[in-house]
Amino acid sequence: MTEWMPLYKELEQYGNSDFYPYHMPGHKRRQLGDIPERILKTDITEIDGFDNLHQAEGILREAQDLANRLYGAEETFYLVNGSTAGILSAISAALPEGGHLLITRGCHKSVYHAAYLRKLKFSYLYPKNVKGFEFSEAVTAGQVQEALRSEPDIGAVLIVSPTYEGRIADVKKIAEIVHEKGIPLIVDEAHGAHLGFAEGFAPGACMAGADIVIHSVHKTLPAMTQTALLHVNGTRVDRDRLKRFLRIYQTSSPSYVLMASISDAMEFLKIDGKRYFADFRDHYLRLLDRLGVCKVLQFVPAEDIFDGRQDIGKLVIGAGNRRDISGQWLYDQLRERYHLQCEMAAGRYCLAMFTVADSSEAYERMEQALLCIDEELFTESGAENVRDEERAMSGTMDESRGKIVLPEVCYPFSAAWDLTWKRERLGDAVGCAVGEFVNLYPPGTPILVPGEVLTQEIYEQILEYLTQKLNLQGLIQEEGEYYIRVLRQ
Numbered sequence: 478m479t480e481w482m483p484l485y486k487e488l489e490q491y492g493n494s495d496f497y498p499y500h501m502p503g504h505k506r507r508q509l510g511d512i513p514e515r516i517l518k519t520d521i522t523e524i525d526g527f528d529n530l531h532q533a534e535g536i537l538r539e540a541q542d543l544a545n546r547l548y549g550a551e552e553t554f555y556l557v558n559g560s561t562a563g564i565l566s567a568i569s570a571a572l573p574e575g576g577h578l579l580i581t582r583g584c585h586k587s588v589y590h591a592a593y594l595r596k597l598k599f600s601y602l603y604p605k606n607v608k609g610f611e612f613s614e615a616v617t618a619g620q621v622q623e624a625l626r627s628e629p630d631i632g633a634v635l636i637v638s639p640t641y642e643g644r645i646a647d648v649k650k651i652a653e654i655v656h657e658k659g660i661p662l663i664v665d666e667a668h669g670a671h672l673g674f675a676e677g678f679a680p681g682a683c684m685a686g687a688d689i690v691i692h693s694v695h696k697t698l699p700a701m702t703q704t705a706l707l708h709v710n711g712t713r714v715d716r717d718r719l720k721r722f723l724r725i726y727q728t729s730s731p732s733y734v735l736m737a738s739i740s741d742a743m744e745f746l747k748i749d750g751k752r753y754f755a756d757f758r759d760h761y762l763r764l765l766d767r768l769g770v771c772k773v774l775q776f777v778p779a780e781d782i783f784d785g786r787q788d789i790g791k792l793v794i795g796a797g798n799r800r801d802i803s804g805q806w807l808y809d810q811l812r813e814r815y816h817l818q819c820e821m822a823a824g825r826y827c828l829a830m831f832t833v834a835d836s837s838e839a840y841e842r843m844e845q846a847l848l849c850i851d852e853e854l855f856t857e858s859g860a861e862n863v864r865d866e867e868r869a870m871s872g873t874m875d876e877s878r879g880k881i882v883l884p885e886v887c888y889p890f891s892a893a894w895d896l897t898w899k900r901e902r903l904g905d906a907v908g909c910a911v912g913e914f915v916n917l918y919p920p921g922t923p924i925l926v927p928g929e930v931l932t933q934e935i936y937e938q939i940l941e942y943l944t945q946k947l948n949l950q951g952l953i954q955e956e957g958e959y960y961i962r963v964l965r966q
């Protein structure tokens with residue numbers, strides 16, 4: 478290959494050439510099922526001229542270098558198994574086996590999985606709820622500082638920013654605090670691959686000084702599912718160890734279609750990013766402004782975006798003071814009546830995601846649907862349920878969901894997950910250590926981690942969630958009865 482060409486074009490050109498494939502994949506570029514030949518033609522493996530992800534020296538090295546220049550990282554790795562593979566690798570490389578990791582309690586399950594595999598010890602950060610809503614803020618610098626002071630053997634910190642609902646942490650300040658201790662900061666920026674590309678967007682964590690940053694390219698950029706990036710800066714994390722873990726957790730046959738999709742998204746950022754992101758910001762802020770007339774439905778105010786605390790694109794649609802309305806109801810209304818498919822529904826809100834790839838139609842349809850739903854709710858409910866900023870912001874929302882119940886740990890998690898368990902009726906399991914996660918979905922925050930005790934307080938919290946018909950994972954339901962796995966020891 479002589480002249481530089483985008484990866485996808487290289488694949489297309491090769492697929493149309495007269496080279497016959499006496500190699501994997503087994504479809505040999507022929508359509509024998511339903512997947513069109515055009516897609517199969519670009520699906521190759523590491524053949525001559527196409528480099529090797531696990532030892533990139535050619536076109537994949539160049540493609541990764543473009544990504545690190547865009548994000549201001551020293552080195553970047555393509556991931557074909559999502560941020561999941563990046564988080565597993567980052568944590569494994571940053572700490573020795575048995576090390577001590579400081580995390581947000583509500584972080585993604587891959588963090589827990591890394592801790593299990595590497596037998597890590599945890600300490601938790603518990604961010605407060607966003608005022609008037611039932612979801613968490615990002616962690617604060619003060620919380621990190623306090624935890625590092627009280628637990629001197631913490632060897633690495635992992636924070637999530639932006640969160641699923643778009644809350645953004647002060648990564649710069651947190652990085653300074655973490656680095657004062659000489660330990661690495663890993664930022665799970667899975668929801669923030671788009672940050673920093675135009676005025677009005679918060680800066681990305683690489684620019685803010687994080688040692689490792691993980692991006693799901695597929696979540697907020699125009700890229701295919703599973704595509705992600707891991708960026709590394711400085712010397713606090715050994716790069717050879719990091720590469721070793723990337724080899725362990727990623728497939729030895731990375732999909733070139735996925736890698737071409739990452740490369741495509743990076744080219745888009747380089748060439749058209751600024752213009753598209755400025756448009757995206759304007760569209761989104763206009764939508765928020767127009768939704769300001771809603772009398773019942775509740776949204777995170779635009780001021781939070783201007784203050785850099787809330788991301789552009791994550792539209793949280795809250796039920797406000799209508800206690801009889803759930804996030805699932807809002808989600809179902811948007812889906813069934815308007816054919817608007819949201820990202821998720823939670824207890825008292827649902828979440829619609831906008832990205833740089835949305836057209837004006839996406840904003841218009843959402844605006845009309847929400848204005849219409851709001852008007853109906855207002856007409857039927859009367860003045861007493863009208864949104865009242867004072868009341869909403871002073872935390873009249875469901876306190877039970879936001880309440881922090883500190884765990885009582887009986888066995889360390891990484892050991893507990895391997896211990897034998899038995900099924901116990903939920904009501905009879907109070908006082909027992911559990912053998913499986915109990916999570917509240919979404920976003921998946923653990924109520925119980927294996928090895929923790931089902932206390933009376935947590936039991937009552939679980940009952941409350943079940944009454945509210947929230948999605949609790951980790952319980953077994955049989956003939957109207959709930960069971961839980963408890964450790965035999």
Ligand SMILES: Cc1ncc(COP(=O)(O)O)c(C=O)c1O
Nearest residue numbers: 558559560561585637665667693
């Ligand atoms: C905060 C966070 N981190 C990491 C992940 C994992 O990302 P991926 O699906 O790219 O593996 C998710 C997925 O939802 C997430 O929400």
